[in-house]
Amino acid sequence: MKARLEAPAKYRKDVNVWVDEAIWGHRLYNDQTPWLVFLEFLAIFQSRQEQAKALKEHWGEDAHEAFTYHIPRLLPLRQLIFNNPHLRFVEDSYQTDPERWKEWFKAFSSDDDFRYLQDRFGSFARLSRVVELFQTTAVEPHRKRRWTSRFLFPYGPNCLYADLPANANNSPDRRFFARSGELLYLMLNRSGNGELLANLISQKLLRHDETWNRVVRALLPEGYRIDSNPVSSTIGYLPFAKRREYGDLSQTWLTLLNLDLTGEALLDPLMRLSSLHMLIYMLRRANEEVGDSSEPKFVLEIASPKRTTLFELSKENFGANRMLPIRAVRAYIEAAKNDERWHEALQARDPADAVREYLAQRYDWQPADGIPSGDPETIFEALREYAESRHQQHVGKVHLEWAKQIGLAVSRRGSGTWYSPDDSLLKALVMCVVDEGREEYHRFLSKLYEKFRLIIGPNEAERAFGTLPTDQNAFLQNTQRLEQRLRTLGLLRRLSDDCAYVENPFRSNK
Numbered sequence: 001m002k003a004r005l006e007a008p009a010k011y012r013k014d015v016n017v018w019v020d021e022a023i024w025g026h027r028l029y030n031d032q033t034p035w036l037v038f039l040e041f042l043a044i045f046q047s048r049q050e051q052a053k054a055l056k057e058h059w060g061e062d063a064h065e066a067f068t069y070h071i072p073r074l075l076p077l078r079q080l081i082f083n084n085p086h087l088r089f090v091e092d093s094y095q096t097d098p099e100r101w102k103e104w105f106k107a108f109s110s111d112d113d114f115r116y117l118q119d120r121f122g123s124f125a126r127l128s129r130v131v132e133l134f135q136t137t138a139v140e141p142h143r144k145r146r147w148t149s150r151f152l153f154p155y156g157p158n159c160l161y162a163d164l165p166a167n168a169n170n171s172p173d174r175r176f177f178a179r180s181g182e183l184l185y186l187m188l189n190r191s192g193n194g195e196l197l198a199n200l201i202s203q204k205l206l207r208h209d210e211t212w213n214r215v216v217r218a219l220l221p222e223g224y225r226i227d228s229n230p231v232s233s234t235i236g237y238l239p240f241a242k243r244r245e246y247g248d249l250s251q252t253w254l255t256l257l258n259l260d261l262t263g264e265a266l267l268d269p270l271m272r273l274s275s276l277h278m279l280i281y282m283l284r285r286a287n288e289e290v291g292d293s294s295e296p297k298f299v300l301e302i303a304s305p306k307r308t309t310l311f312e313l314s315k316e317n318f319g320a321n322r323m324l325p326i327r328a329v330r331a332y333i334e335a336a337k338n339d340e341r342w343h344e345a346l347q348a349r350d351p352a353d354a355v356r357e358y359l360a361q362r363y364d365w366q367p368a369d370g371i372p373s374g375d376p377e378t379i380f381e382a383l384r385e386y387a388e389s390r391h392q393q394h395v396g397k398v399h400l401e402w403a404k405q406i407g408l409a410v411s412r413r414g415s416g417t418w419y420s421p422d423d424s425l426l427k428a429l430v431m432c433v434v435d436e437g438r439e440e441y442h443r444f445l446s447k448l449y450e451k452f453r454l455i456i457g458p459n460e461a462e463r464a465f466g467t468l469p470t471d472q473n474a475f476l477q478n479t480q481r482l483e484q485r486l487r488t489l490g491l492l493r494r495l496s497d498d499c500a501y502v503e504n505p506f507r508s509n510k
Contacts, residue, residue, distance in 0.1 A: 004239040005064045011237055018364040019387040020395045023328055024285055025186075026237035029178035030397035034275035034405050035139050036163070038267070039151055040181025041274075043071045043160040044235075045198075046206055054201070055185075055194030061241050065186060070230035071162040076112045077219055078161065078168075081134045082147040084108060091128050100124035116222055130215060149176045154267060156213025157206050158220075162231035172231050182236035184249075184274055187281075190241065191250030200257040204266065245281040248451070252277060255432050259506040269428035272406040276452060279402055283321055286328035296321070297464045298408065299455045300419045302481040309474045314418040318409060322399050322417075329391045333384045336362055351376050359383050421454075423489060429454075430491050434504035441483060441492065441500040456482055 004022065011026050012018050021027055032040070047069040048054040057065040086107040094100045101118045108114065121127040135141070139151040148164040163177035164170070188197055207213065220226075252273050256266055283296035299317040301310040336342055341358050348354035355376040359365055365383055372382045400417065403409035407422035421429075433439065433447045442457070449460040458475035462468050468475070486492035486502060494500040 002240055002242070005062065005237075005241055007237045007239075008064070008066075008234070010234075012364045015364065016366055016368065017383070017387050017390060019329055019332055020391055021237060022239065023289055023332055024282055024395070025183045025239055027179050028183070028278075028282065028395050028398050029180055030394050030401050031175055032178040032180045033140065034271050034402055036151070036176050037180040037184055037275060037278075038271040039139065039154060039160070040163075040177045040179075041184045042154055042181075042206065043162065043177075044069050044181060044185045045201060046157050046160050047071060049198065049202060049206070055189050055198040057189050057194075057235075059190060059241065064237065065189060065235055068232055068234050070227065070232045071160070072226045072228075072230050073164065073168065074158075074161040074220075074226065075168055076110075076114075076221060076224065077152075077216065078147065078150070079110050079112070080114065080219055081131055081152070082138075082150045084131065087128050087131055091124060097122070097124050112221065114221075117219070120218060130219070134216075145176070152216065153264075154205070155216065155264065156210040157208060158213050158216040158226070164231070179236040180278070183238055184278065186235065186238040187246045187249050187278075188253065190238070190243075191246040193247075193250040193254060197250060197253055197257070200254070204257050205263040207263065210263070243281070245277060245284065248280075249274065249277040252432050252451075255435055259431060259504075261431075261506050268424060269431050272425055272428045273432055273452075275402050275406050276408065279399060279408075280453060282399065283324055286324040289328035290324070290331045295464070296453045297455055298419045298453055299461070300421055300478075302456065302478050302485060303420055304477075304481060308477070309470050310478055311418060313470055314420065315416050318403075318416075318418050325399065326388060326391060326396055329387055330384065333363075333380075333387055336380070346376060352379060355379050363387070423485075426485065427489065427491070430486070430502055430504055431506055434502050437507050438493075438501040438503045441479075441502055444502040445479065445482075 007018070007021065007026070011021065015021060045054050048057070048067070053067070057067060059065045086104060090100050090104045090107060094103055101124055104124070105115060117127055118124075121130075134152055137153045139153055141150075146166050148166060148168045151161075152159040154160060163172055163175070165173045165175075188194060191197070253270065256270055256273070259266065280296050287294060287296070297317065298321070299310065299314040301308060301314040304311075336359060339362075341362075342355070345351060345354035345358045352373065352375060356371050356379055359379065360371060363383065365371060365386070367386055372379060374382070400409075403419070404411060404417070407425035408419060409417055410420045410422075411417040429448060429452070430444075433444060433451060439447070442459070445457045445460060448454040448456065449463065453464075455461050455464050456475070457479040458468060458472045461475055483492060483494075483500060487494070490505070492500060492502050
């Protein structure tokens with residue numbers, strides 16, 4: 001295993017035990033959904049792009065990136081859209097524009113004076129429709145979050161801002177922008193394609209002249225400084241300088257950004273596939289810690305009207321993947337006993353004190369109630385239980401929650417959770433994998449496995465498991481169900497009994 005980059009001391013001191021972060025980085029967090037990972041990445045990118053440094057950060061085999069980025073608060077905009085319950089009531093209760101504006105100004109309590117909106121919009125109903133549009137197109141509008149943690153759809157740079165606590169003027173609590181977006185940024189920065197990606201992201205995703213981005217600017221006060229009172233943060237920690245996952249991730253981004261699609265249409269597939277790459281990274285790193293050289297795999301059951309044998313296999317596969325990270329934590333802790341310092345501590349005059357000091361130093365173990373006393377094995381078990389308990393609170397939930405949120409897995413009461421892709425993920429996969437306009441169907445299945453470790457047909461199952469884990473016919477029926485699904489979505493055409501092609505209607509600009 002390659003050596004880890006040295007972690008910033010401030011981050012090691014911020015946590016009670018440095019285990020999850022040492023394995024995967026600082027940090028993965030279940031409350032930060034894939035959409036919020038993506039938004040945090042875009043906000044970091046925009047901050048660095050304003051200094052012409054986006055994805056051009058200095059790093060090396062023994063030097064981690066070190067920089068500070070700044071994300072706007074944009075409180076007037078957020079109050080107007082997400083903390084403004086009187087708008088529709090006033091519109092429905094009063095008949096004329098002068099009355100509506102007067103009553104709304106009276107009812108809307110804010111530190112900012114919004115009277116400029118009357119001059120800009122004239123019609124109160126016009127303002128109301130614009131606000132409603134931004135509310136209904138907001139990111140994850142179904143989630144019941146505080147108004148300071150609700151986010152506009154990222155039409156452009158003016159739509160990006162920081163996650164804030166309930167008291168919006170306080171420092172962020174890192175609940176929803178929990179630094180997973182920083183890991184995504186660092187992965188792309190180390191991919192070898194940073195400069196090319198930066199140009200495409202700026203041209204496609206973060207255009208200042210995009211219509212709705214300009215409308216957002218019109219909602220802000222005259223002369224408002226977007227960069228005033230920003231939230232400033234130092235970049236997080238990604239342990240390994242070079243990994244294949246970084247390059248694979250960047251190739252997905254390059255493929256999608258070169259499609260003949262608007263930036264707005266690319267955001268959803270980029271969000272889904274970025275998190276899928278991060279799940280693969282998480283599993284591959286866990287395998288390395290437990291000493292397993294096998295590749296990650298996802299057995300997908302394509303939805304069927306009745307339960308199939310692949311359902312049980314997929315469910316078992318999901319359970320194994322879900323438990324793999326906790327096994328990695330256990331292995332990372334157990335590695336302490338293979339170190340010469342463990343044996344030296346056991347031979348010390350006071351072995352318990354020596355073991356306590358060794359484990360505290362190795363893992364930055366500093367529990368709130370202090371390191372327990374007892375014999376060396378008791379102290380070691382206390383550390384292992386502490387690290388596992390902490391892992392289960394957040395990082396241990398990432399695989400389940402992200403897999404469901406990107407459309408990779410489904411859960412049913414009484415049935416459990418298994419891998420079964422939804423239509424949005426299938427469309428994103430076609431957009432990414434079918435890069436020449438069309439792809440022969442079985443070659444498409446092979447590329448899904450090669451790029452994303454997704455198993456649908458018998459050939460890929462045999463490659464992943466060595467031998468077929470269940471009846472071949474079950475996998476053949478699975479491929480037939482996917483073929484029908486893709487045809488229904490308008491993404492597959494069968495030309496003859498032996499020839500079917502998956503079609504990407506969004507051909508590359510290359």
